[in-house]
Amino acid sequence: MALGPEEANRFAALLEERQEELVGAWTDRVAQSLRGRLSRTELERQTGELRKGFHAALAGGAAELGQEPADELRAQLTELSSSRARQGFSATETAVSVFALKDAVLTVLDGSDASNLRDYVAFSGFVDQAALFTFDSYVQIREGLIADQAEQLLELSTPVVKLWEGVVAVPLVGTLDSARAQVVMERLLETLVETGSPHAIIDITGVPAVDTQVAQHILKTVVAARLMGADCIISGIRPQIAQTIVALGIEFGDIATKASLADALRFVLKKTGR
DSSP: OOOOHHHHHHHHHHHHHTHHHHHHHHHHHHHHHHTTSSOHHHHHHHHHHHHHHHHHHHHTTOSSTTSGGGHHHHHHHHHHHHHHHHHTOOHHHHHHHHHHHHHHHHHHSOTTOHHHHHHHHHHHHHHHHHHHHHHHHHHHHHHHHHHHHHHHHHHHTSOOEEEETTEEEEEEESOOOHHHHHHHHHHHHHHHHHHOOSEEEEEEEEOSOOOHHHHHHHHHHHHHHHHTTOEEEEEOOOHHHHHHHHHHTOOOTTOEEESSHHHHHHHHHHHTTO
């Protein structure tokens, strides 16, 4: 049942005339669902702002959430989703905060009037649209936050450090996939340009296993560094990794390899006559 102009105006008037009771009842229900994770003052502020948004949308004649009179309400719902996503609330908890408006309205609605109950069904549909919009917005925002965090962790997990004048190192820890290999290459090349270092050490001590794919990523990084005029040494070749490399038939060619980072640094210093 769609919300018509007359019903929208009636509920807009109800939201305005009984606003204190509505905000109180709405806040009570949201507080129960969030179990004290937000202060009542903050919840009253949020429900009060949303009440104004719903009132403006309905007073403007919005029968659907996607219509122009509901623009401000959609913006408020998006802001609520963003705030809750950053605070660690779930998508369900966020949507329930909007669904709770239906219970709050029911407490102040005259249930003895059949027309009121019929109109309430249409109003419930409008609130359902708002809650589902909030849920979808939350999911999109949360996915964006997770992607940003993953990118930040990726950058933190691939540091490029200066060991000596003219010598930088990339200590790799964990699995090296295509996305991470690209970050490693970019950060190494950027550091080579910034420092003007002619030598780079790629340390794979923290890489649990080396397969053909990992080896290809390392070789591509070495080739890219060489194109920048830097010589690369691979360190951290443990006995198990050495056996795997031989078994897979991986060839590092003329790339110098050392058992440890200390051996690699010693090799570079000796090579440069220091």
